[in-house]
Amino acid sequence: MTRLFAIAWKELLQLRRDRMTFGMMIGIPVMQLLLFGYAINSDVRHMPTVIYDQDRSAEARDLVRRLVVTGFYDVVAEVRDYDDIELAMRRGSASVALVIPTRFGESLRAGRPARAQLVVDGSDPQTVASATNTAVALAGARALELSALYQSARGQQPMLQPLTVEPTTWYNPELKTAIFVVPGLVGVILTMTMIMFTAMAVVRERERGTLEQLIVSPVGRVEMVIGKIAPYIAIGYVQMSLILLVGRLVFRVPLAGSLPLLYALASAFIAANLALGMVFSTIARTQQQAMQMSFFFLLPNILLSGFIFPFEGMPRPAQWLAQLLPLTHFHRVVRGITLKGASWADVRPEFLQLLVILLVLIAVSAARFRKKLG
Amino acid sequence: MSGEPVIVAEHLSRRFGALWAVRDVSLTVQRGEIFGVLGPNGAGKSTTIRMLCGILDPSGGKGTVVGFDVATQSERIKQSIGYMTQRFSLYEDLSVEENLRFYASIYGLRGRARSERIESTLESSGLRDRRKQLAGTLSGGWKQRVALASSTIHRPPLLFLDEPTAGVDPVSRREFWDQIHRISGEGTTVLVTTHYMDEAERCHRLSFIFRGQLLAIGTPAEIVAQRGLHVLELQLPAADAERGESALRGLPGVEEISHFGSITRLAMRGNGDERAAVQRALSAQNITPSYLELTRANVEDAFVSMVRDDERTRDAERARAQSPGARA
Numbered sequence: 001m002t003r004l005f006a007i008a009w010k011e012l013l014q015l016r017r018d019r020m021t022f023g024m025m026i027g028i029p030v031m032q033l034l035l036f037g038y039a040i041n042s043d044v045r046h047m048p049t050v051i052y053d054q055d056r057s058a059e060a061r062d063l064v065r066r067l068v069v070t071g072f073y074d075v076v077a078e079v080r081d082y083d084d085i086e087l088a089m090r091r092g093s094a095s096v097a098l099v100i101p102t103r104f105g106e107s108l109r110a111g112r113p114a115r116a117q118l119v120v121d122g123s124d125p126q127t128v129a130s131a132t133n134t135a136v137a138l139a140g141a142r143a144l145e146l147s148a149l150y151q152s153a154r155g156q157q158p159m160l161q162p163l164t165v166e167p168t169t170w171y172n173p174e175l176k177t178a179i180f181v182v183p184g185l186v187g188v189i190l191t192m193t194m195i196m197f198t199a200m201a202v203v204r205e206r207e208r209g210t211l212e213q214l215i216v217s218p219v220g221r222v223e224m225v226i227g228k229i230a231p232y233i234a235i236g237y238v239q240m241s242l243i244l245l246v247g248r249l250v251f252r253v254p255l256a257g258s259l260p261l262l263y264a265l266a267s268a269f270i271a272a273n274l275a276l277g278m279v280f281s282t283i284a285r286t287q288q289q290a291m292q293m294s295f296f297f298l299l300p301n302i303l304l305s306g307f308i309f310p311f312e313g314m315p316r317p318a319q320w321l322a323q324l325l326p327l328t329h330f331h332r333v334v335r336g337i338t339l340k341g342a343s344w345a346d347v348r349p350e351f352l353q354l355l356v357i358l359l360v361l362i363a364v365s366a367a368r369f370r371k372k373l374g
Numbered sequence: 375m376s377g378e379p380v381i382v383a384e385h386l387s388r389r390f391g392a393l394w395a396v397r398d399v400s401l402t403v404q405r406g407e408i409f410g411v412l413g414p415n416g417a418g419k420s421t422t423i424r425m426l427c428g429i430l431d432p433s434g435g436k437g438t439v440v441g442f443d444v445a446t447q448s449e450r451i452k453q454s455i456g457y458m459t460q461r462f463s464l465y466e467d468l469s470v471e472e473n474l475r476f477y478a479s480i481y482g483l484r485g486r487a488r489s490e491r492i493e494s495t496l497e498s499s500g501l502r503d504r505r506k507q508l509a510g511t512l513s514g515g516w517k518q519r520v521a522l523a524s525s526t527i528h529r530p531p532l533l534f535l536d537e538p539t540a541g542v543d544p545v546s547r548r549e550f551w552d553q554i555h556r557i558s559g560e561g562t563t564v565l566v567t568t569h570y571m572d573e574a575e576r577c578h579r580l581s582f583i584f585r586g587q588l589l590a591i592g593t594p595a596e597i598v599a600q601r602g603l604h605v606l607e608l609q610l611p612a613a614d615a616e617r618g619e620s621a622l623r624g625l626p627g628v629e630e631i632s633h634f635g636s637i638t639r640l641a642m643r644g645n646g647d648e649r650a651a652v653q654r655a656l657s658a659q660n661i662t663p664s665y666l667e668l669t670r671a672n673v674e675d676a677f678v679s680m681v682r683d684d685e686r687t688r689d690a691e692r693a694r695a696q697s698p699g700a701r702a
Contacts, residue, residue: 006479010465010472017467017508213463213525216427217480218452 007227049073049096057105182247196294198277229274236270256341272326275361282368329354385435395421410577411567418586419567456530462521466510481528499523515546535566571674601676609665
């Protein structure tokens with residue numbers, strides 16, 4: 001144990017001296033979080049909107065007001081015809097247009113179906129989704145509200161309960177992408193830092209010749225591997241806490257499930273990445289190679305793990321490949337726990353698959369990380 | 375010297391692919407010796423040391439170090455040896471003291487024993503004033519001191535030094551060798567590789583490795599004597615230098631002509647009448663040397679002569695292999 005602690009302590013001392021690496025460990029999660037979080041958020045919120053109101057009724061103004069207060073639509077202009085809408089969209093001054101036809105208010109007052117049209121700039125799919133979903137959800141909620149009102153106004157038994165529940169709380173009609181992105185970022189950032197820093201920490205010792213010095217010492221293979229990765233496990237947890245905390249404070253990401261469960265299950269994921277970093281370190285000859293390998297590995301992780309593209313939408317071979325990545329399984333665990341409030345029983349199958357991957361990686365790294373040269 | 379062998383290598387060999395880095399090396403090192411392994415870069419010195427430390431498996435032959443087999447009991451060996459690599463394997467981002475503490479802990483020292491050992495090592499290596507300095511900011515000579523202190527912090531009975539003085543200034547090298555003799559005086563056996571000939575003469579015994587093979591072994595005096603070299607130093611008038619040298623080159627038994635400033639150094643193998651032979655050859659050309667003295671052959675002369683011998687043998691073999699008669 002003395003030796004194991006000696007290696008872990010030395011690693012921490014070196015980290016403290018290496019300002020660059022230390023800064024990266026704290027800087028990368030925060031920077032990525034803000035970039036991903038805000039980049040996607042600003043696209044969705046405050047969409048420039050033009051209004052084509054042919055009716056000019058109180059009901060029409062009421063609908064506009066209701067849309068504006070969601071914060072998704074910023075009314076930038078009133079227009080007179082469809083040509084104006086087309087112009088505004090071509091110029092990019094508007095990405096959404098609301099068209100309210102004549103007799104809109106009259107129909108509503110009479111209890112007949114009234115339709116408004118939402119024109120959305122389709123060049124940004126992200127915008128389409130949030131613009132239409134928000135408006136449809138809002139209109140639906142308002143419709144229910146009105147039908148109940150009208151029915152009670154005519155003295156009939158209301159068919160529906162008075163609407164006290166905000167429809168926005170149902171399927172996240174605000175489309176806050178940050179809520180999906182932030183838990184995903186936990187896995188992405190851990191993958192990147194854990195693999196890269198472990199691989200580089202070992203390769204650095206080889207480059208500087210200190211690995212040879214350790215190999216001739218009586219330090220055991222297990223002591224060396226665990227002593228080397230233990231500080232990084234701690235750093236992994238610090239990073240994870242940081243992401244969850246900033247996600248909570250800045251993006252209001254909910255935590256539906258158990259935090260201790262998440263932290264416990266994350267250990268297998270962190271360890272899997274560290275073991276993979278060890279495997280990389282036995283292949284890379286220089287720190288630069290180690291870094292390149294880490295980035296090379298990161299790319300399929302980001303693309304295939306479900307972080308950006310939905311897993312169900314991927315072709316079969318890509319899905320098979322994705323199943324081999326620890327990140328794919330961790331995404332399901334972390335999103336399940338934070339967003340859906342998944343319990344241990346819910347995430348157990350994913351965790352077990354993660355565990356199998358971990359054991360394979362440990363076996364491979366132990367086999368490759370021999371205490372011999374040549 | 376108690377005559378107790380600490381290192382025994384028998385026909386030790388190591389192959390990397392098609393290349394034999396070390397071939398058929400046999401040597402014995404006794405307790406308390408400073409044993410030098412000499413050879414040019416790439417001769418197989420480091421490979422030999424790595425096999426003896428148990429971190430590189432031999433392709434052939436066997437070795438016993440502090441009583442344990444290098445191939446099967448390497449972990450036992452590691453407890454009893456210190457090893458200082460060519461590149462002063464220090465953590466440059468740790469201070470002198472932190473480096474010492476790390477290596478002390480790696481060798482299982484702890485608590486008060488560790489602190490006391492670190493203090494005494496700082497004291498004996500003259501590093502006390504620099505204990506807080508980061509190793510990376512030290513000059514070459516100081517780094518080397520810290521590296522030596524680190525690799526001996528557990529007081530190993532056997533110390534391997536792999537080109538410990540490469541790239542270090544002459545004063546630091548001298549001080550370093552004083553340290554080696556101090557450590558040896560405390561009963562530690564030292565095996566040191568070098569390609570500096572002046573360092574070779576500071577060893578109790580020497581071996582010479584060239585192209586992976588052991589060409590000679592013995593005390594410096596024995597190695598010099600084995601070659602039977604006679605060395606003459608002479609000074610020729612500048613105008614006759616070229617003519618004189620070609621006359622000398624034609625003499626039988628000339629191994630090497632080298633220059634040290636205006637002095638020409640002539641190494642010859644023969645039966646002792648070289649001085650007269652040189653004088654005869656020069657006067658035949660009407661050249662009178664302003665200085666001509668017989669001097670002591672040194673280790674460098676012996677090794678250069680061995681390398682020349684080896685090259686001649688190889689050339690002869692190649693010529694024989696290429697001549698048409700060799701096929702018959």
